[in-house]
Amino acid sequence: MPPPMTTPQPVRGTQSLIGEDADRFHAVIAAFDRVRARFGFRRVEVPVLEHTAVFARTMGETTDVVSKEMYTFEDKGEESVTLRPEFTAGMCRAYLSEGWQQLAPLKLATHGPTFRYERPQKGRFRQFHQLDAEVIGAAEAPADVELLSFADQLLKELELGIGAAVLKLNTLGDPETRAAWRDALFEHFSSRASDLSEDSRARLTRNPLQILDSKAHSDWPVVDSAPVIDDFLTPEAADFFAQVTDGLSAAGVRWERAPRLVRGLDYYRHTAFEFITDTLGAQGTVIAGGRYDGLVESPRGPHTPAVGWAAGIERLAMMIDAPQPERLEVAVVAESQELREGAIAVTAALRRAGMTCELVISGNPRKRFDKAVKLNPTQIYSLSYRGGVLNKSQRGAGAQKTDLDRREFDRRSSYQ
RNA sequence: GCGAUCGUAGCUCAGCUGGUUAGAGCAUCGGUUUGUGGUACCGAGGGUCGCGGGUUCAAGUCCCGUCGGUCGCCCCA
Numbered sequence: 022m023p024p025p026m027t028t029p030q031p032v033r034g035t036q037s038l039i040g041e042d043a044d045r046f047h048a049v050i051a052a053f054d055r056v057r058a059r060f061g062f063r064r065v066e067v068p069v070l071e072h073t074a075v076f077a078r079t080m081g082e083t084t085d086v087v088s089k090e091m092y093t094f095e096d097k098g099e100e101s102v103t104l105r106p107e108f109t110a111g112m113c114r115a116y117l118s119e120g121w122q123q124l125a126p127l128k129l130a131t132h133g134p135t136f137r138y139e140r141p142q143k144g145r146f147r148q149f150h151q152l153d154a155e156v157i158g159a160a161e162a163p164a165d166v167e168l169l170s171f172a173d174q175l176l177k178e179l180e181l182g183i184g185a186a187v188l189k190l191n192t193l194g195d196p197e198t199r200a201a202w203r204d205a206l207f208e209h210f211s212s213r214a215s216d217l218s219e220d221s222r223a224r225l226t227r228n229p230l231q232i233l234d235s236k237a238h239s240d241w242p243v244v245d246s247a248p249v250i251d252d253f254l255t256p257e258a259a260d261f262f263a264q265v266t267d268g269l270s271a272a273g274v275r276w277e278r279a280p281r282l283v284r285g286l287d288y289y290r291h292t293a294f295e296f297i298t299d300t301l302g303a304q305g306t307v308i309a310g311g312r313y314d315g316l317v318e319s320p321r322g323p324h325t326p327a328v329g330w331a332a333g334i335e336r337l338a339m340m341i342d343a344p345q346p347e348r349l350e351v352a353v354v355a356e357s358q359e360l361r362e363g364a365i366a367v368t369a370a371l372r373r374a375g376m377t378c379e380l381v382i383s384g385n386p387r388k389r390f391d392k393a394v395k396l397n398p399t400q401i402y403s404l405s406y407r408g409g410v411l412n413k414s415q416r417g418a419g420a421q422k423t424d425l426d427r428r429e430f431d432r433r434s435s436y437q
Numbered sequence: 438g439c440g441a442u443c444g445u446a447g448c449u450c451a452g453c454u455g456g457u458u459a460g461a462g463c464a465u466c467g468g469u470u471u472g473u474g475g476u477a478c479c480g481a482g483g484g485u486c487g488c489g490g491g492u493u494c495a496a497g498u499c500c501c502g503u504c505g506g507u508c509g510c511c512c513c514a
Contacts, residue, residue, distance in 0.1 A: 107514080137512095
C-alpha cells in the first residue's frame with residue numbers, strides 16, 4: 022500500500038504529456054492514420070481488457086510477458102481479466118468471435134495503450150502505446166510485402182532521417198524447415214554447451230533459437246559458427262522468402278538480411294522482421310513483427326494464416342523532429358473593463374469564421390497586451406481607451422486574408 | 438527480478454568540512470512606469486528540503502530503509 026500523501030503520485034511507468042511531447046505523440050498517430058488509409062488497412066478498435074486466457078494461450082505461458090509482466094486481476098464477477106500487453110492476440114480473438122472471418126482476407130490497423138509490468142527506462146513504460154497492423158486470412162507472400170511496405174512508408178513519412186531505422190529481415194521457414202533447423206541448432210549448441218553463458222544454457226532445452234540473439238559476448242563465437250537456416254529451407258519456404266524479398270525490392274523497400282533474427286514461439290512461420298535503430302539506447306526495436314500462420318489454429322481454431330507488426334509510439338515520438346506547435350492566429354485584448362463584451366463578440370465571430378482565437382480580458386488591464394504578446398499570435402486585436410477615446414487596432418503580419426473585415430470588426434466590437 | 442545514479446518553490450538550480458527565521462532566476466499575481474510585437478522598477482503568494490526512521494547539542498547536508506525519476510542488465514514495441 023502506498024503511504025498516504027498530500028499530492029497524488031502517478032502510477033509508476035505511466036506518463037502524462039503536454040506541449041511538445043504531446044505534439045510528438047500525436048504526430049506519430051496522425052502519420053500512421055494517413056498511411057494506413059492509403060494502404061487500405063481498415064481502422065478497427067479492440068478492447069483494452071480481455072480474458073486472461075486470450076493472451077496466456079496465444080503468447081505462450083512461459084513467455085516473460087505472460088509469466089511476469091501482465092496486469093492480470095479478478096474483476097467483480099470473479100473472472101480473470103488482463104490489460105492487453107500487445108494487440109495481436111486481441112485482434113485474433115475479435116476475428117474469431119465477432120464474425121470478421123466472413124470479411125477475410127482483412128487488412129486491419131489500430132492503435133492504443135498497452136500494459137506491461139516492467140522496470141521503466143528509456144523507451145520503456147508500464148503503460149505504453151502501440152501502432153498495430155495485421156493482415157489476417159492471407160497466406161501469400163504479397164501480404165507480407167504489403168505489410169512491410171506500410172511500415173516502411175510510415176517511417177519515411179515520419180522523416181526519421183537516412184539510416185535512422187533499418188529493416189532487418191529473416192525467414193523462419195515452414196514447420197518442416199523450422200524443425201530441422203531447430204534440431205541442428207540444438208545439436209550444435211549442446212556440443213558446445215560449456216562455452217555458452219548461463220542464460221543461453223538455460224535456453225538450450227527451452228528454446229535453442231533464442232540463443233542466436235544472445236547479447237552475451239562469450240556466446241558470439243559459438244553463435245557465429247551455428248548452422249544457418251538457409252541450409253534447411255524447403256523449396257516451398259525458399260520460394261516464399263524469395264517472393265517477399267523480390268516484392269520488397271520492387272516496392273523500393275530497403276532491407277538487410279538478419280539470419281539470426283528469430284521468434285521463440287512455434288506458430289511463427291516464414292517472415293520475421295524488425296526495424297532497428299541505434300538512437301534510442303537500449304531499446305533499439307521500433308517496429309517488430311512477422312507471419313504467425315499457426316497462431317489462430319492453436320489449439321483449436323480454423324486454419325488462419327496472418328502477418329502483422331506492432332510499433333512503439335513513444336519510441337517513434339522520441340525519434341522525430343519536433344512538430345510545429347499549433348500557432349495561435351489571433352489574440353483579442355480588452356484593455357479596459359467596459360470593452361470586455363466587445364472583445365467577446367469579436368472573438369466569437371472569429372472563431373465561427375474558423376480562426377484560432379484567444380481572448381485576453383482578465384487580470385491587470387495594463388498587462389493584458391503583454392499577456393497577448395506572450396501567446397505569440399499572428400495578429401493582435403486590441404480594444405482600449407486612450408485619452409478617453411475608444412481605440413481599436415489590428416496588428417500583425419498577413420492581415421489581409423484572414424483578417425476580420427474592418428467594418429465587421431467595428432460592428433462587433435461595439436457590442437453593448 | 439538485478440545494478441548504477443539522482444529527488445530542495447510550478448520550472449531550472451544554488452545551499453561550503455552538519456550551525457540562526459532555506460535562497461536566486463524564470464513563471465504566477467498585484468502596484469507604479471511605459472504606451473503597442475516580449476519596457477523598467479517595487480512588492481506578494483508559493484517549500485513540513487520525496488517519505489519514514491536513526492546518529493547528533495544541532496540534519497537540506499551524515500547513516501539505514503522506502504517510494505519515485507533517469508540510465509543500464511534481462512526482456513521487449
